[in-house]
Amino acid sequence: MxxxxxxxxxxxxxxxxxxxxxxxxxxxxxxxxxxxxxxxxxxxxxxxxxxxxxxxxxxxxxxxxxxxxEPYRFAEIFSKKSSKTISKGIIAKKEKQSLIQKLLLYIRGNFFIxxxxxxxxxxxxxxxxxxxxxxxxxxxxxxxxxxxxxxxxxxxxxxxxxxxxxxxxxxxxxxxxxxxxxxxxxxxxxxxxxxxxxxxxxxxxxxxxxxxxxxxxxxxxxxxxxxxNGYDTEQVSEVKLDSEFTISHIGSLLSGRNPEKLWQVLYDLTQESDEFAKAFKLRLVGAVSEDVLYSINAAGLSGFLDNRGYVPHKEAIEIQRSSQVLLLIEIDSPETKCIIPGKLFEYMVSKRPILAIGPEGADISKLIKDTNSGYFFEYDEYDKMKGIVLDYFNKFQKGKLVTETEGIEKYSxxxxxxxxxxxxxxxxx
CATH class of the missing domain: 3.40.50.2000 (Glycogen Phosphorylase B;)
Structure with a gap:
């Protein structure tokens, strides 16, 4: 051996x-x-x-x-909150960074290489x-x-x-x-x-x-x-699909993972359809940056938001399987084209339709298309996003919102x- x-x-x-x-x-x-x-x-x-x-x-x-x-312990002397968010990879936009945050980022970048x-x-x-x-x-x-x-x-x-x-x-x-x-x-x-x-x-x-x-x-x-990365055969309890039209994101939402066009799509649909407004829920599970929460609230979605915070992995799997639609967001930058998050494969095996947003040419786009597990959009594709969300909602109302994935076994x-x-x-x- x-x-x-x-x-x-x-x-x-x-x-x-x-x-x-x-x-x-x-x-x-x-x-x-x-x-x-x-x-x-x-x-x-x-x-x-x-x-x-x-x-x-x-x-x-x-x-x-x-x-x-671990020098992060000493960083907490200056700001426990800032040091913890930076260690999670959550970095505020430049214009919103405090002096302490800027200092910690400079020290982290140039003294700890x-x-x-x-x-x-x-x-x-x-x-x-x-x-x-x-x-x-x-x-x-x-x-x-x-x-x-x-x-x-x-x-x-x-x-x-x-x-x-x-x-x-x-x-x-x-x-x-x-x-x-x-x-x-x-x-x-x-x-x-x-x-x-x-x-x-x-x-x-x-x-x-x-x-x-x-x-x-x-x-x-x-x-x-x-x-x-891939998916495992998780031993979780049988779960029922949510009665609400839940669109759920599992995992960290960094400041750069902030699809404002999608927030606008969702708000517009709540205004255009009373049925959508009554059924829709945006569920976030995991660490979420203040910038993303601000954008969601500014878009008028605060009344539809279910912000759960971090939950144990098994509970996250149960939420994935009970959600109507699963949301996958990557930063809109050429540097993130290569990112294929592990949760994509867990999303696939959950057999719930995926709504993914990321940069042009992202690797996740090909994987989603090849496995027939959902749709991928670039950040500015308002009309396409709106059309698919509406199509998902109409199928949800008829009890026919399902996805038939193909060829995912190789990702076990x-x-x-x-x-x-x-x-x-x-x-x-």
Whole structure:
């Protein structure tokens, strides 16, 4: 059995999408003759927690924990609220940032490169160098963000004769919030340099989208494989569809994920149809930025809003399956074309129609079309959005709002783990 060491920052009880990709791989690795060992911080500062995910860790899996120094704890001295929202990736628009927020962003961007978890690199390398040799580890895997985790892999690769896979759940220097960190020219150069060093010294790179694969292939000649996120077979109670016409978004709504044209469409429909106004509910589940809430209220939708906040993963799955329509929003920027959020696949298996909004040429557009799971729109497509929402509502009234997805089986977590396991075995040859 191949023995691999996963180095990750996010692990239960961490909540949110960052933890689920590798929790699910670990869950199924043994089915494919892979024995995982997991290395995580002992005292992390997780912006979101979900204790229920701990139940998915396979029994008798070795999980090693080592202390980490977290500067976010000191940032809370200046502003607990600002430090927590920044750590979640929620950054207010430039014109709405307070002096404290601007200062924290400048410090985060220029003094903590590549990120605020950089202080875990040296102690981890020192600790793992001995552990890897004693435990007969065959291969190491690093997953980011935070991308400082990849620097642990880079140093271990330099010191030990070991195979290394770097897994990028999101890109590095082209990630959506990178340009909001108030980086100096010198800091931008350092990020680029570190990114290139990782990409050119690793044995294999895995990414979650085709756009990121293309981007990285322009930087390195190392092999790059796309292994997307996916869905798991969730054991949840049978749920009934909502009696209301619920349009639900599950997950964080950052300031940039703010489709004002959609808010206008929904408001206009409430004004044009009494039946729509009586039945419609906009449900948000997860962290929502103040900018998005302001836009929703300004559009006249406050009376239709059900803002739930963060809920445990299992409850989120139940809400997905009971909702009439599922909303997927990505930032309207060329840098986010590559983002294929994990919730897209959970949306697909929920078998509820998807209404997705994002930038031109987004990878999610092709996936939604290929699986017949809904519709994708660019931000300014008011008329098209309105037509589809109205069509969904008319079908809802007739009890015929369903979706017949196609070819989603290849996105099951078990099938994706099979794919990752084959990559690991081939790497060892």
């Amino acid at each position: 191949l023995k691999v060491l996963l180095i990750t920052y996010y692990w239960p009880p961490a909540g949110g999408p960052g933890v689920q990709r590798w929790l699910k791989f670990v869950k199924y690795f043994r089915d494919f003759d892979i024995e995982p060992v997991v290395y995580v911080p002992k005292n992390p500062t997780y912006p979101l927690k979900d204790e229920s995910l701990s139940s998915e860790i396979p029994t008798e899996i070795t999980v090693i924990k080592h202390p980490i120094f 590549p990120d605020a978890r950089k202080f875990w690199i040296k102690p981890s390398v020192k600790f793992l160098q001995q552990y890897i040799s004693e435990a007969n580890i065959d291969t190491i895997i690093t997953t980011g963000p935070p991308h400082s985790i990849h620097l642990i892999g880079k140093e271990l690769k330099e010191k030990l004769a070991i195979k290394w896979i770097a897994d990028f759940r999101d890109p590095w220097t082209t990630i959506g919030y990178h340009n909001q960190l108030k980086l100096t020219k010198r800091s931008k150069h350092k990020h680029k340099k570190l990114e290139q060093e990782v990409l050119t010294s690793v044995d294999h790179i895995t990414v979650t989208s085709y756009t990121t694969k293309e981007e990285f292939e322009g930087i390195t000649n190392r092999p790059v494989s796309v292994i997307t 977590r078990r099938e994706l783990t099979k794919e990752m396991s084959l990559l690991l075995k081939n790497l060892k040859k």
